[in-house]
Structures are given as structure tokens and as C-alpha cells.
Amino acid sequence: MTDNIHNLARTDEVVIVGGGLAGLFCALKLAPRPVTLISAAPLGQGASSAWAQGGIAAAVAEGDTPEAHAADTIAVGGGLVDEAVALGIAREAAPRIHDLLSYGVPFDRDLEGRLAVGREAAHSARRIVHVRGDGAGAAIIAALTEAVRRTPSIRVIEGLIAETLLTENGAVTGLQLREAGNSSARPRLLAARAVVLATGGIGHLYAITTNPLEAVGSGLAIAARAGAVIADPEFVQFHPTAIMAGSDPAPLATEALRGEGATLINGNGEHFMVARHPLAELAPRDIVAPGGFAEIAAGRGAFLDARQALGARFADKFPTVHASCIAAGIDPATQPIPIAPAAHYHMGGIAVDGRGRSSIDGLWAGGEVSSTGAHGANRLASNSLLEAVVYAARIADDIAGRALPSPARLPDAVVTPRGRAPDAAAVKRLRATMSACVGVVRDDDGLVEAVRSFAALEREATSITLRNMATSALLVAASAWRRRESRGAHFRSDHPADISAPARRTMTSFAAVREIADGLSPSPRAARPVIA
Structure with a gap:
């Protein structure tokens, strides 16, 4: 059910902050336990998950294994991936994909009815499950939003942002909330026995980003200010191929394009990644992004060229990217796409353990706001949505198995009146x-x-x-x-x-x-x- 923000009442329910993949999935996994889901934007909007074009990495194809998936994750992580975490996530991928199917996510299938899989950079096998090529994020969020709205145990309150995490004696007591986009509105206090932060990343702290306006690091900030341990905040992944069309945020040209044979060229038509790495365009993002950055800095520009690899098939195979290009006056079937690296994903975040628990009692974190150790210094493509659903399920199991304390008394006055x-x-x-x-x-x-x-x-x-x-x-x-x-x-x-x-x-x-x-x-x- 959905409540108006003016009907907000103090509650001792589990409170989830964030309407992206991690928040929605966790709420569904907690059903029929009562949950309040707080979202700054209407459900289905304002979450980076909905903009994800690549898909979800999962070793579901014949001949592929979770061990191989984990090995690829570890190989690109700059020596900082927690190997046990990476293997655990890879092994839970197939069950979580089946969960998403049960919620109505229409993953692409081949002619024999099996899940269709694609390949992306630094993966040793085709293991990315998609929805109509480049629409996975939007389709997943749409399906989960519908499922959440059908679930009577989930109370949805839209239009509020969490601006302060309230604690007492090192434990969560609740949240201070305010109407989104209305800084002068009266703050509201919400007591909570458990808080799950699923507020997304920090991309919009950068001038060039693929992230929505809401991705300003609010969840990271309120947890840090409350004393939470923060892990690896310096590691920010820049997507190599944001479309330079004068938009803020910048539209994304999915990595799957390069998986289908699109190349990176400069303004002179030179295939510049060949000299930088044996995998060229399919090298890890921490190799490809600086490559494009260097070409732009040298004045040669950087472009994604799909003319030969896709040509007239572009619109049908990648409709989302095609629409972004056409809106910018670019025909990707006949023209190279101007691109630049853009802030895309934060590997750092609130430090959590294998159950999604933070260092603050009663606070869990999932999705991009958290740091599990799965990504190390550089995230493997399409691992983020997988991590979000795996940890959302683990958090739900952990909360369901705990006796939660009654919330402490909230302060008599708001922190910032x-x-x-x-x-x-x-x-x-x-x-x-x-x-x-x-x-x-x-x-x-x-x-x-x-x-x-x-x-x-x-x-x-x-x-x-x-x-x-x-x-x-x-x-x-x-x-x-x-x-x-x-x-x-x-x-x-x-x-x-x-x-x-x-x-x-x-x-x-x-x-x-x-x-x-x-x-x-x-x-x-x-x-x-x-x-x-």
C-alpha cells in the first residue's frame, strides 16, 4: 500500500530507505513481516537500478560455473576483492535469477527457451542475462515495483528523503526525514527497530555522470555522520562510454555494445584501445576509461563505432541506446557515437559483513550504498545488480531471524528544525x-x-x-x-x-x-x- 507523506506516523516497523533494486527486493523478501519503504522519488524512478542496461551476471549457461565467475571478479578487482564474498555471490546468482523470474521479470530467452546470455568486458564467458538487449534495469524495477504494490505488508511512502540517522548508545533508533525538494518543510521523525539503507551511489557528486539526480551519497553521508565504518570510498568506477550529448545525467551506451563488436576510435579513426590492452574494448573498465580520457585530453576525441558490428540492427538490438542517440541527433547505424568516461558506480560505501550488517547495531545496508568486498578496486561488469539482490535477500533473512529490540525514545526535537x-x-x-x-x-x-x-x-x-x-x-x-x-x-x-x-x-x-x-x-x- 502507498501512504501520503502527510500521513507519516511514528512506527516500530522495519524501515527500508530506497526504492531501487536492493530496497524493493529486500521488502519483498521480508513479506509478510510489516515493512515501511521510504522512497525520495515515485517507485520506479530516481534509482540507478532502473537505468542499468547491461543486465545481471550469473553462471547459468552450460559450461559456465560460479567458480569461473568468481575468478573473473577477483581478476579485475585490483587485489582487493574478498574472494569468499565473490564466490558466495556467484553461487547464489542462479537462485536469485529464479526469484526475479517469479516476480515477473521477462529475461530474454533463446529459441529453445533457455535464458539467453551475452558477454561483457572482462568476463571469460557469456553469462549476462538481459531484457530486450539493453532494458534489464527498467524491466526488473517495473516488475518489482508492481510486486511491492501488490504486497499488503509493505507500506510505501514516496517523496521523503532521509537526512539524518538517529542513534543512541551505538544503536539505531530511527530517522529524520524531510519532504524531497522542499528544504523548508517540517522534518519528521520515524522510530525504527531496524533500518536498511538502500539509497544508491554518489555519481551525481560529479559533473559528468550516468546516475540519476538522487545519487548524491545521502545514505553514505548519514551513516558516516552517525559513526558507521566506511570502506573503500576512494574507488569510483567511471563508465568508459557515456554519450556526450549535453545532457545531465549523460545517457549510457551499454558495455554490451562492445560485447557485440563495437569498437572505440578517436577522431582520426584510430582504434586506440588495441595498443593499450590485449582485450582492447573488452578490457576492464579501469583500463578502458583512462584510454578514452587520454584521447579526449589530447584533443582527438573518443567515439564508439558500431557501424560495422551492428549497422541497421542497432535499433532492434539496443533500443534504449538507439533512442538516446537519436534524441541527440546521432544515427548510430551510420555515425560514430561521441563518448566520454562518466562517474558510474561507487565500489566503496558503508562497510557491511556477509549478512549486510553495518558497524552500527540495527543498521543494514545493501546495493551501491554498501561495500561488501565483492568489487575490490574495480567492479566487474553487471555484478552490481547481482550483488544487490543477493545481499537484499541475506539482509531479509538476517532481520527475520533476529529478535529486534524495541526502539529507544526519539529525541524531543529534530536535529535540524x-x-x-x-x-x-x-x-x-x-x-x-x-x-x-x-x-x-x-x-x-x-x-x-x-x-x-x-x-x-x-x-x-x-x-x-x-x-x-x-x-x-x-x-x-x-x-x-x-x-x-x-x-x-x-x-x-x-x-x-x-x-x-x-x-x-x-x-x-x-x-x-x-x-x-x-x-x-x-x-x-x-x-x-x-x-x-
Whole structure:
């Protein structure tokens, strides 16, 4: 059932924040236990899951195995993948695919009725299940949204954002919520026996991103400010082939295009990835994204060329990408598509264990806001939707098997009684600084500048939304400054080589990154240009 935001009542139910794949799937798996699902946007909108074009990786084809899938995951993760986590997720893939089928997801099938599978970069086998080529995310979210609305134990409240996580003695007591898009609205307090954060990623902290407007790191920020351990925040994956059509966010040209034979060329028609990696276009994203970045920086531009591989078949095989191209005045059957790397997926997030539990009692996290150890320093294509459903199911099982305490008394007053709209100019500067200084290529000067900028913004922000954005940006920038090596998606031009041993994950906190910011001397130096 769906409730109006004005009918919000204090509750001691399980509260899930986020209407993407992890949140919807977890709510369904908890049924018939009462659940309140909070979504900033109407269900089916505002979630990165709905925009996923590639599909879900699963070893369901003859001859493929979970062990091979896990090996591919480990190989691209820059030495930081938790091997037991990767294998566990790969082994749970088939059951979760069947769950999705039971909820009505129309995965593509071959002529014999078996699940059709495609290949994507760095996979050793065809194991990506799709819906009509490039429509998996939208189809999955549509099916789960319909299932959630049919489930009487799930109360859906749309139009609210979680701006503060309330805790007492190291345990969750509830949330402070506010009407989305209305900073001056009266905040509302919601008591909770258990909170599941499934709020998505941080892509919209960057000037160029494939993520929806809602992906500003709000869940990461409120957990960090409440004291949660944060893992690997410096590792941000840049998708190599965002379509450069002047849109914000940028439309995505799925990696499956390259799996079908599309190539990357520069403005001179040169196939530039051949010289960079034996797999060329099908190399891991942390190889392909810098390749395109270098061509653009050199003034040659980067393009995805599907003319020979697909030609007239493009519209039928990849209708979503085709529509984005046509809207931008590009005919991908006859023209190369202008592309650039764009912030796409955050490997870091709230540190969770194998059951999705965070370091705060009563707080679970699933999907992109979490960090399970499955992706390491660089995510394997199409593993994110798989991780989301696997951990959503595990979280539901864990909550169902626990005796949850009664919630503690909520505070008598809200944390921030009056809000202000975020300063549009400050938001633009934050996003520009993230792209210029904490982007595909990083160095000490830029990271120091970013840390100082975000720390000052976090201290001085009068908008809680902007403060939370600055908190997440500071977590990424300070951790990137501290990691003086290049590993996976984290590339530092001043430290271009991996430090081979020991490969270590980052485990940090908001207090720790504030200490880093305080320790960086604010000595004046030449201004660094940022992208407007």
C-alpha cells in the first residue's frame, strides 16, 4: 500500500530507505513481516537500478560455473576483492535469477527457451542475462515495483528523503526525514527497530555522470555522520562510454555494445584501445576509461563505432541506446557515437559483513550504498545488480531471524528544525571539483584542493542536503589522497604504479577523514582550474 507523506506516523516497523533494486527486493523478501519503504522519488524512478542496461551476471549457461565467475571478479578487482564474498555471490546468482523470474521479470530467452546470455568486458564467458538487449534495469524495477504494490505488508511512502540517522548508545533508533525538494518543510521523525539503507551511489557528486539526480551519497553521508565504518570510498568506477550529448545525467551506451563488436576510435579513426590492452574494448573498465580520457585530453576525441558490428540492427538490438542517440541527433547505424568516461558506480560505501550488517547495531545496508568486498578496486561488469539482490535477500533473512529490540525514545526535537535549499552555485562547484580533482586521473595537488574545499563546505553549509553531499565528497577525496598508489579505478598520475604488497582495503570513518582535512595545511598556492 502507498501512504501520503502527510500521513507519516511514528512506527516500530522495519524501515527500508530506497526504492531501487536492493530496497524493493529486500521488502519483498521480508513479506509478510510489516515493512515501511521510504522512497525520495515515485517507485520506479530516481534509482540507478532502473537505468542499468547491461543486465545481471550469473553462471547459468552450460559450461559456465560460479567458480569461473568468481575468478573473473577477483581478476579485475585490483587485489582487493574478498574472494569468499565473490564466490558466495556467484553461487547464489542462479537462485536469485529464479526469484526475479517469479516476480515477473521477462529475461530474454533463446529459441529453445533457455535464458539467453551475452558477454561483457572482462568476463571469460557469456553469462549476462538481459531484457530486450539493453532494458534489464527498467524491466526488473517495473516488475518489482508492481510486486511491492501488490504486497499488503509493505507500506510505501514516496517523496521523503532521509537526512539524518538517529542513534543512541551505538544503536539505531530511527530517522529524520524531510519532504524531497522542499528544504523548508517540517522534518519528521520515524522510530525504527531496524533500518536498511538502500539509497544508491554518489555519481551525481560529479559533473559528468550516468546516475540519476538522487545519487548524491545521502545514505553514505548519514551513516558516516552517525559513526558507521566506511570502506573503500576512494574507488569510483567511471563508465568508459557515456554519450556526450549535453545532457545531465549523460545517457549510457551499454558495455554490451562492445560485447557485440563495437569498437572505440578517436577522431582520426584510430582504434586506440588495441595498443593499450590485449582485450582492447573488452578490457576492464579501469583500463578502458583512462584510454578514452587520454584521447579526449589530447584533443582527438573518443567515439564508439558500431557501424560495422551492428549497422541497421542497432535499433532492434539496443533500443534504449538507439533512442538516446537519436534524441541527440546521432544515427548510430551510420555515425560514430561521441563518448566520454562518466562517474558510474561507487565500489566503496558503508562497510557491511556477509549478512549486510553495518558497524552500527540495527543498521543494514545493501546495493551501491554498501561495500561488501565483492568489487575490490574495480567492479566487474553487471555484478552490481547481482550483488544487490543477493545481499537484499541475506539482509531479509538476517532481520527475520533476529529478535529486534524495541526502539529507544526519539529525541524531543529534530536535529535540524529548519532547512534551507542547497546553494546551486555551491553544488556546481562541488561537482566541478570532484570531476577535475577526484576524477579518472588524480594527483596530490588536486586531491589536497578537493579535501580543503569539501571540508570547508561541510563545516559552513547551511543546507543539510549540501552538508551531506560535502560529507560524501570529503570521504572520497580524503581517502583518495591517503592512498598513494594506483589501483583499479583509483589512478594517481603522481603514483602510477600499484604497490604490490600488501594490498589493503580502506576502512575509515567520518572522524578520520576530518582529521586528514585538519592536517592538510591551508597554505596558499596557485588556483587549479576546474571544469565548469
